[in-house]
Amino acid sequence: MKNLEDLPRLTGPEELEALKTRILPRIAIRKDPNAKPYNDITHHVMICCDTGCASSGSRDLVAAFKEELAVRNMDKSVEIVVIGCHGFCEMGPLLVVYPDDIYYIRLRPHDVGEIIDETIINHRPVPKLLYHDRESMRPIVRYNEIEFYAKQNRILLANCGHINPEDVEEYIAYDGYKALAKALAKRDDAESLLDEVKKSGLRGRGGGGFPTGRKWELCRQAQGDKKYIICNADEGDPGAFMDRSLMEGDPHRLLEGMIIGGLIIGAQEGYIYVRAEYPIAVRRLQNAIAQAEAMGFLGQNILGTDFSFNIWLKEGAGAFVCGEETALIQSIEGKRGMPTSRPPFPAVSGLWGKPTNNNNVETWANIPGIILNGGDWFASYGTEKSKGTKVFALTGKIRNTGLAEVSMGMTMREIIYDIGGGIQNNKQFKAVQIGGPSGGCLPESMIDRPVDYDSLIEAGAMMGSGGLVVVDEDTCMVALAEFFLSFTRDESCGKCTPCREGTTRMLNILNNITKGKGKAGDIELLEELARNIKLSALCGLGQTSPNPILSTLTYFREEYKAHIYEKRCPAHHCVDLITYWIDVDRCIGCGVCRKKCPVQAIDGSPKKAHTIDISKCIKCGACIGACRKNRAIFKK
């Protein structure tokens, strides 16, 4: 990877093509197993170091590889490439060895020697470190043959996990900035570029699903001496991390999308508003912006034309409501991030009173593909009204957690069972929560419908940013609604009364229900409050805050009733409605539970039945886990 000052400044599309031709041999062994080594480098070891894999220990793996290669004097022939998210976070830390294209999972530093001996020296896989198919238990060498990847359609995440995100030249080798060159050639006819975006049918990936082309047209037509574009990278929906992975794994794609957007809309400056909780994404973006400026993709006279555009990075300071575009604008201006009423819409009067267009990371990152391959290409994926692909974050009680990009219109069942591998620990599927705190829960009966913007709204949920949290029989749906309400109550900015007071009131009622203090009429009161808040709150956060309650009331009303009328939590989750017991006939007094209890609530002498001190017990369940063999501890 080159230093900033060594990067060439490009002054035209021909220079970009020429540079690409020069770079291609460097990465040839990743595309063709028989390619010639470049500069005597015979192998590339690609190690994922984004947030997920890093917390599973991938940085230790990088260090171990470097050390071992140096000891064996192989560090000149094997290149360690730090990559972004491969998507299969459950199996991290993971790596791919080229040219053999072998995919290893859940590695520890002590596995490094064996990979060097077998794979790098002898070109053979190490079977015990490969992914094993869940049903046949057969080891799988190539990642795209794994069930998790087989049904995906990775057109947006194409580079994620395949290029070094800190090296702009690798992005260029994979056709990076080619769309920008194409757009610049047509800059006198920006209308035709806008037509491609419209034709693609792309809709906002941040939640609302507003047609991107139409949104851009409004801002393009607005009067103003200066215009701004904003990338909303304040990915606040708990359970969603696709924007983080995109920024960490392929930051230049986002920049390229924004530069093209600036060109079409007629903006001179763009802001990326990114969460401070994503330190790796912030660093990668800073690096990418510096590289793009050095090479002439950003700044004055981009690629030798008269088009100039700058991108600034703004770090958020931790406020969910800043995902709402008017609040986000307030925050960029240095104020409390409180939404303002519309009209005026940001397209007319946004940042510092100027026409402003705001899209999220995934939307912007889709633009280079659309410009390069045409709107029709993008529209060939997906359903009639929802085009293209969508990245979903699979989390919760699902086997294969991670990121999956699929064509719109795939059924939820395929996503959860074919890609996600079904429910952990052979438990029973109960619901899937989609759309974050503004979304809803879908039960088993709804998961065979094709997933797109409109079908989800019909079912009482919404696309949101695409976080899918799968829950099983052990999850209490009332407690889940309570969880979301406590989130929106905390994150309510307090400006309008329906949201500030309404979420608090709804949360109080839910707190009572889960504590066994619910009473007749609570359900009806919740529904009345929910309807009123939906109608009267100022911004999207407030208006959608009742959705988790409404959807659980629609599909899981019986659970509410069990809590209220029978003082019973059917999922055995709500701690005020359950107690832990030790069955004296089964307990053999082994003492394992006593040692595992984090609050010393279990007492007893060896080989005699133990007891639980109910006043100390925090009902954490550690003892049940410890007593799996004898099953002497239970909750009721």
Place this chain on the structure above:
Amino acid sequence: MSVISPQSSSIDLIKLEPIFETYKKVVRGSLIPVLQAAQETYGYLPSTVLEAIAKRMSVPISQIYGVVTFYAQFRLLPRGKHVIRTCQGTACHVRNSSLILETLKSNLGVTPGGTTADQQFTLETVACLGACSLAPVMMVDNEAHGRLRPERIPEILAKYRS
């Protein structure tokens, strides 16, 4: 107002100068980045620092206090040696993060926002760390600990205690 903190008298305001220098060129909207940089320097935002920022940037202290108390990131009180941020996101919730928080609370003897008497740990909650595939997760300083179970908490804390 809780702005007044005991350490205020020993704060070295000279350290603010490079921050003002960096953001001098940014004409508008630099209040939040300045506050972020100041917190990075001092670990929290003492009242004397807020007053100095107000004076230099010609922004009323009331407005600064409004911004500081709006965003979760800003802290008006000093923190312990290690900061524990336990994730309260959806994915963590359905994998029983509430038990992780309960275990932390009973082990440390503090509630979220609080610092232990020996100044070793500050306990905080965070809406989502974006490491949902490793749920339930907590960060101690900059190190993420994933796939937590309540019984693992005491050993993890012991590693940081000095």
